Amino acid sequence: MEGVDHLAFERNKAQFDVDEMKIVWAGSREDFELSDRISRLVASDPVFRKDDRAALGRKELFKNTLRKAAHAWKRVIELRLSGEFSALEPEAYKLRAFVDQPAFTDLHWGMFVPAIQGQGTDEQQQKWLPLAYRMQIIGCYAQTELGHGSNVQGLETTATFDPKTDEFVIHSPTLTSSKWWPGGLGKVSTHAVVYARLIIDGQDYGVHGFIVQLRSLDDHLPLPGITIGDIGMKFGNAAYNTMDNGVLTFDHVRIPRNQMLMRVSQVTREGKYVHSNVPRQLVYGTMVYVRQKIVADASVALSRAVCIATRYSAVRRQFGSHNGGLETQVIDYKTQQSRLFPLLASAYAFRFVGEWLLWLYTDVTERLKAKDFSTLPEAHACTAGLKSLTTTATADGIEECRKLCGGHGYLCSSGLPELFAVYVPACTYEGDNIVLLLQVARHLVKTVSQLSTGNKPVGTTAYMARLEQLLQYHSDVKKAEDWLKPNVVLEAFEARAARMCVACAQNLSKFSNPEEGFQELAADLVEAAVAHCQLIVVSNVYALSLLHKHLGDFISTGCIDPKQGSLANEQLRNLYSQVRPNAVALVDAYNYTDHYLGSILGRYDGNVYPKLYEEAWKDPLNDSIVPDGFKEYIQPLLKQQLRNARL
Ligand SMILES: CCCCCCCC/C=C\CCCC(=O)SCCNC(=O)CCNC(=O)[C@H](O)C(C)(C)COP(=O)(O)OP(=O)(O)OC[C@H]1O[C@@H](n2cnc3c(N)ncnc32)[C@H](O)[C@@H]1OP(=O)(O)O
Numbered sequence: 001m002e003g004v005d006h007l008a009f010e011r012n013k014a015q016f017d018v019d020e021m022k023i024v025w026a027g028s029r030e031d032f033e034l035s036d037r038i039s040r041l042v043a044s045d046p047v048f049r050k051d052d053r054a055a056l057g058r059k060e061l062f063k064n065t066l067r068k069a070a071h072a073w074k075r076v077i078e079l080r081l082s083g084e085f086s087a088l089e090p091e092a093y094k095l096r097a098f099v100d101q102p103a104f105t106d107l108h109w110g111m112f113v114p115a116i117q118g119q120g121t122d123e124q125q126q127k128w129l130p131l132a133y134r135m136q137i138i139g140c141y142a143q144t145e146l147g148h149g150s151n152v153q154g155l156e157t158t159a160t161f162d163p164k165t166d167e168f169v170i171h172s173p174t175l176t177s178s179k180w181w182p183g184g185l186g187k188v189s190t191h192a193v194v195y196a197r198l199i200i201d202g203q204d205y206g207v208h209g210f211i212v213q214l215r216s217l218d219d220h221l222p223l224p225g226i227t228i229g230d231i232g233m234k235f236g237n238a239a240y241n242t243m244d245n246g247v248l249t250f251d252h253v254r255i256p257r258n259q260m261l262m263r264v265s266q267v268t269r270e271g272k273y274v275h276s277n278v279p280r281q282l283v284y285g286t287m288v289y290v291r292q293k294i295v296a297d298a299s300v301a302l303s304r305a306v307c308i309a310t311r312y313s314a315v316r317r318q319f320g321s322h323n324g325g326l327e328t329q330v331i332d333y334k335t336q337q338s339r340l341f342p343l344l345a346s347a348y349a350f351r352f353v354g355e356w357l358l359w360l361y362t363d364v365t366e367r368l369k370a371k372d373f374s375t376l377p378e379a380h381a382c383t384a385g386l387k388s389l390t391t392t393a394t395a396d397g398i399e400e401c402r403k404l405c406g407g408h409g410y411l412c413s414s415g416l417p418e419l420f421a422v423y424v425p426a427c428t429y430e431g432d433n434i435v436l437l438l439q440v441a442r443h444l445v446k447t448v449s450q451l452s453t454g455n456k457p458v459g460t461t462a463y464m465a466r467l468e469q470l471l472q473y474h475s476d477v478k479k480a481e482d483w484l485k486p487n488v489v490l491e492a493f494e495a496r497a498a499r500m501c502v503a504c505a506q507n508l509s510k511f512s513n514p515e516e517g518f519q520e521l522a523a524d525l526v527e528a529a530v531a532h533c534q535l536i537v538v539s540n541v542y543a544l545s546l547l548h549k550h551l552g553d554f555i556s557t558g559c560i561d562p563k564q565g566s567l568a569n570e571q572l573r574n575l576y577s578q579v580r581p582n583a584v585a586l587v588d589a590y591n592y593t594d595h596y597l598g599s600i601l602g603r604y605d606g607n608v609y610p611k612l613y614e615e616a617w618k619d620p621l622n623d624s625i626v627p628d629g630f631k632e633y634i635q636p637l638l639k640q641q642l643r644n645a646r647l
Pocket residue numbers: 092093096105106107109110111141143144149150151152153183281282284285287288290293294376377380428429430431432435439442446
């Protein structure tokens with residue numbers, strides 16, 4: 001029934017203050033009030049309706065996205081939600097909150113602007129950032145090519161310095177050098193930060209960033225020498241098809257020398273290459289920035305799915321009726337809890353580890369300003385590893401939430417198929433998850449190999465300093481509640497990670513060619529990297545469900561024995577019983593509007609069945625009783641069969 005809260009009985013079970021938890025989830029009371037205000041504005045604005053996406057064709061879908069993005073920008077300005085232009089991120093995130101689907105603005109604010117901020121000189125920032133902040137130009141991040149994405153050093157686009165004219169000539173020498181994938185590139189962006197091989201006097205200086213104008217600011221047509229378009233439909237119906245991921249080729253396009261991003265390296269008027277004594281990897285800085293943002297994104301995406309699955313699990317009843325009484329809520333089945341509650345915990349865990357990663361990223365950014373590069377390897381390893389870990393867990397978690405909702409989870413009106421289709425490329429973009437874990441593994445093996453030189457590991461590898469102890473470690477857990485002691489859990493995770501890293505390092509040492517060994521042992525190295533990254537999350541937040549899921553590692557590395565593993569599982573069941581009365585309240589704390597969730601199963605009021613039934617009839621297929629095509633194709637067949645039967 002309208003207006004009735006079918007989940008009130010669940011909400012009354014909460015054993016904590018939901019309003020306080022809303023502040024915790026939002027990060028601060030100010031952030032909560034702003035996000036609450038924006039989400040309600042969006043929900044009440046017909047421009048931001050989402051229920052029509054599945055029925056729109058690609059062109060209408062994209063046009064509608066442009067309309068939403070333009071309206072969102074106007075509303076951000078009208079409502080004075082736009083802080084000082086220097087306060088970049090709130091703009092980006094406010095726009096995303098309004099538009100709430102992949103759009104060119106993600107890349108303008110999320111990559112084009114940060115690339116100029118991180119790799120542009122002060123003069124270049126003063127010239128380009130005000131144009132970008134006011135959206136007088138629209139930018140994208142054009143790095144990936146048809147032939148190379150993971151291997152950035154393999155990019156083929158060239159930027160050849162011409163001393164006669166003081167210009168770079170940007171060119172696509174091969175088909176595989178075509179820029180391919182950049183979001184916002186296909187139909188909208190007027191400019192791009194293009195990553196290309198710097199060539200001076202025949203010498204290749206490797207990949208650098210260049211600001212290139214792609215389209216006229218008058219008629220939006222591609223400039224001379226530029227061939228540009230969309231790469232075509234992607235996974236899912238609406239999903240990422242609201243984004244114009246593009247293809248771009250250059251035919252000897254000339255740009256002024258001062259459009260090479262020159263904070264890290266410079267080219268003088270005379271054509272001399274100057275590489276100030278900073279790590280060349282600073283050219284990758286934008287990717288590091290986005291990877292830490294993607295960890296925060298993971299907590300949002302996973303919490304949306306968990307909110308839907310938790311509320312529906314409390315509404316759905318199946319079996320268990322006695323004497324005509326109510327059937328059992330599926331959330332009370334221990335199997336449902338063992339699948340759902342770890343995801344509920346993960347959403348919170350990723351939210352908090354994302355805060356920690358933002359602190360780490362901010363710290364390394366401040367250090368870089370002071371030419372302190374000491375924590376750059378740690379920042380790279382943590383952003384790469386946590387981006388990989390959280391996106392894999394979130395993509396798998398959204399799919400699990402669909403399954404937790406049974407058949408109705410497969411309906412578009414559940415919101416889960418669209419959420420999954422939009423989310424899963426996160427396991428690939430901003431770095432393929434396996435490639436990134438291999439980066440973490442390199443960092444870990446290097447750390448272990450340097451222990452013998454007296455090099456003291458710091459940051460998230462500090463536990464390696466206690467290697468002797470960790471290699472002797474065996475948990476002294478004797479009863480289930482011992483697993484509630486944070487130090488008991490932490491030591492087990494440290495020992496597991498240390499032992500897996502040392503085992504890899506020892507096996508690598510058997511290879512005369514280290515690179516060959518690394519390739520041969522890559523699968524083991526990835527597992528060791530996962531163990532290390534899970535330790536980072538655990539040391540910042542949570543554990544037991546991970547320990548249970550990876551029990552094989554803990555037992556095979558001798559950290560715990562099977563009995564202790566079963567005690568952990570027993571304690572996990574006890575914890576599920578403690579979570580159960582708070583489950584609905586814990587997802588209410590995300591403070592998501594029904595509009596934002598876009599899910600009938602996840603409605604705040606739990607009024608699922610009437611709304612599911614109502615929604616079905618809106619499908620265009622129900623516009624006619626007899627569907628188009630039936631009389632043309634099927635009825636003749638039926639009649640023929642009937643005639644044959646009478647013969
Ligand atoms: C509104 C805000 C929105 C924000 C978010 C919105 C969501 C956006 C949606 C979609 C965006 C998607 C955009 C993209 O996909 S952009 C393209 C992304 N591409 C990649 O991520 C490419 C991945 N590949 C790489 O990063 C590199 O190729 C590499 C795998 C790291 C290898 O690089 P390279 O060959 O140069 O390096 P080596 O492996 O040989 O290592 C050499 C040493 O360099 C160190 N290193 C490597 N990378 C970094 C780094 N980023 N920072 C610091 N140091 C780095 C490495 O550790 C080695 O060090 P050592 O000491 O061992 O020598």
